[in-house]
Amino acid sequence: MARRAGTRQTRGSILEEATRLFGAQGYTGTTMRDIANAVGLLPGSLYAHIDGKETLLLEIVEGGIDKFLALGYAAVAGPDSAESRLRQLIKGHVAIVAQNAERTLVVFHQWRYLTGENLARVVEKRRQYEAIITTVVEDGFRTGLFNDKLDLKTSVLSLLGALNWTAEWYKKDGPDTGEEIGERIADAILLGVRGR
Template identity: 30%
Template structure:
């Protein structure tokens, strides 16, 4: 059974996606959720706090899974693959959150925006550390600046929210495999190629 708090979040996600954060009122949210203002303010002090909660749920989930992936694997290549998989899977699981996350981040209040930015930066630094570790051990090409590699990866994957369709011709798992293939082929050295090749896509036989 869905809790009232979750019903309010689900209603706001639907409305924010359709009308934008600034185009939706608390009255519209409670009407859509089938509750009252009292029910809303029992869980949230304001619409601003609700928006922060939506952002925080998503980025906290992504960061937690990235940290788990980092500690569960022990080579830069397997760590990178695991982190990418945990990142892309949320585009299916939290698709509505992601749309609001990227479209409405500028609507967050100053302190709340700072908190979310800190978690986004922590995620980026973890990913960059994996790239740097791969360069140190010789698996990733040292000619590529780690910050540029990191920003390129996050930029490519972040944009998925604009075009990914849950009922599209490719599943998120298939799309992730394509991302991993492109990224690894672009950054691995001859030394790292054997391990990385386990994640390469193979051309169909003629």
């Protein structure tokens, strides 16, 4: 049992250091030797814990997207108005970013280095998240809460762009909490899409 716990701890350290290195040096600029050195292992010893560098990237990216999907599925299934659900999505998205902006940047930028089935899985999950937000915004248009003169696709992509950009400028030690920033972004976006 102690060996299994030690393996999980080592794997957690490997993921943490890989995230940091992918964020600082990029996926292609990070070697297995870099990751091994960061966790204090011989490069060959890494393979006792992982299959390879792409496996690490997939786990980081997919784990991050899964957090956004869980938030999205909870919001889209809720009984509240489209405006309340969109506010919940916006605030939740920013809260996930604020938990670990460094990881979020890897999730948002480094996924392109995945290949084959790994890439297809991640692209599908990204599409699912966009579809969730589209459903909520579309519901707001349909019920008259949001201005139906706005283009749906442009509105959704603009919203995602604004939310995803938060990871670029959010500072954990800044004067504002993730919750405060999420509330302000929700106010700004919702004021922009409200119908008359």
